[in-house]
Amino acid sequence: MPLSPCILSVDELHNLSPPERDTMRPVAERYPFRAPAPYLSRIDWQDPGDPLRRIVVPHPDELAPWGRADPSDEAAYTRAPGLQHKYPSTALLLVTDNCAGYCRHCFRKRLFGEGRDEVARDPRPALEYIREHREITNVLLTGGDPLTLPTRRLAAIVEQVAQIPHVRAVRIGSKVPAYDPGRILRDPGLRDLVRATVRPDLRFFLMTQFNHPRELSREALAAVHGLLAAGMTACNQTPLLRGVNDDPAVLARLFRSLTFAGISPYYVFVCRPTMGNLHLSVPVEECLAVFSTAQSRVSGLAKRARLVMSHATGKVEVVGVCRDKVVMRYHRAADPRMSGELLMLPRNPAARWLDDYLPAGEFFDDDPSCGFGCGSAA
Numbered sequence: 001m002p003l004s005p006c007i008l009s010v011d012e013l014h015n016l017s018p019p020e021r022d023t024m025r026p027v028a029e030r031y032p033f034r035a036p037a038p039y040l041s042r043i044d045w046q047d048p049g050d051p052l053r054r055i056v057v058p059h060p061d062e063l064a065p066w067g068r069a070d071p072s073d074e075a076a077y078t079r080a081p082g083l084q085h086k087y088p089s090t091a092l093l094l095v096t097d098n099c100a101g102y103c104r105h106c107f108r109k110r111l112f113g114e115g116r117d118e119v120a121r122d123p124r125p126a127l128e129y130i131r132e133h134r135e136i137t138n139v140l141l142t143g144g145d146p147l148t149l150p151t152r153r154l155a156a157i158v159e160q161v162a163q164i165p166h167v168r169a170v171r172i173g174s175k176v177p178a179y180d181p182g183r184i185l186r187d188p189g190l191r192d193l194v195r196a197t198v199r200p201d202l203r204f205f206l207m208t209q210f211n212h213p214r215e216l217s218r219e220a221l222a223a224v225h226g227l228l229a230a231g232m233t234a235c236n237q238t239p240l241l242r243g244v245n246d247d248p249a250v251l252a253r254l255f256r257s258l259t260f261a262g263i264s265p266y267y268v269f270v271c272r273p274t275m276g277n278l279h280l281s282v283p284v285e286e287c288l289a290v291f292s293t294a295q296s297r298v299s300g301l302a303k304r305a306r307l308v309m310s311h312a313t314g315k316v317e318v319v320g321v322c323r324d325k326v327v328m329r330y331h332r333a334a335d336p337r338m339s340g341e342l343l344m345l346p347r348n349p350a351a352r353w354l355d356d357y358l359p360a361g362e363f364f365d366d367d368p369s370c371g372f373g374c375g376s377a378a
């Protein structure tokens with residue numbers, strides 16, 4: 001089922017003045033622009049700080065030098081074309097490098113440049129790897145956005161993954177419910193796929209990416225509801241983004257709206273140090289303050305998210321602060337010896353990433369202890 005029409009050139013953003021478009025052109029030449037027309041129609045163009053605009057429209061600040069192409073070292077965990085295996089139970093399968101819109105904060109924007117081919121064009125080697133690794137119980141289909149694939153192609157991949165006996169959860173990571181919910185509403189084949197996949201011993205998860213409560217439009221709610229009614233389970237992941245959801249009132253509203261839509265708030269990510277993302281990133285301790293305040297304003301059901309950094313060494317939860325220390329914990333670790341490890345690090349209000357708390361190279365010696373840990377909590 002086709003996606004809605006999309007805009008691929010800043011020259012087509014007729015709501016902006018010619019000088020504004022001029023400032024965006026070099027940005028879009030560096031980091032491509034793509035946005036679904038229905039999503040653009042929901043932007044308040046009178047407000048330069050409109051959160052939906054910040055999510056999808058190029059900004060001159062993207063040219064500030066910062067960050068890396070692969071901030072979580074995904075290349076180091078790639079075991080077959082398009083297949084990443086970092087934590088024992090979970091495999092990531094990059095099934096496409098297409099998206100309904102290109103998020104300006106994307107940590108995989110390297111995929112959209114020329115000369116990169118990191119996706120599983122032929123998924124057979126990746127599927128063979130999953131079959132051979134019985135410890136893999138979860139497979140996340142990602143990319144790019146799997147819901148941009150024709151449903152028949154997506155179904156072929158999902159069916160093969162679901163047939164692997166040790167796989168008990170198939171996940172689809174997607175921003176289509178926010179960007180282009182019409183693609184889901186128009187396609188009964190997607191709901192058929194859900195009904196055909198879910199079994200008593202196999203769950204099918206929709207990992208949405210709603211960044212701001214305004215993205216939960218009436219169409220988005222209907223699209224998610226249809227997939228939930230067919231048997232999916234939904235969780236939301238969002239980075240904490242400057243000017244989008246860095247206000248505790250907005251983040252609390254997002255948590256509440258998600259929960260009432262049947263979507264569990266799952267992860268809130270500290271924005272990865274990715275090229276082009278500096279203006280959207282928020283320092284770690286400020287993220288914690290915003291996140292904690294937002295959580296204090298919502299019910300237990302809406303409080304299920306964790307604040308994490310997807311660091312090259314593992315998923316590091318930002319737990320709290322005391323007078324002069326920030327406390328973190330390895331929620332998941334690439335090196336199992338670090339799983340559950342607590343980190344007590346001297347506070348650094350300017351730090352935007354775990355590495356900013358540590359001496360250069362600290363993570364890459366042979367000793368799994370970072371030197372600041374206070375012992376395993378696992």
Ligand code: SF4
Nearest residue numbers: 099102103106144175
């Ligand atoms: S939908 Fe996901 S993969 Fe696509 S641009 Fe946005 S964050 Fe990146």
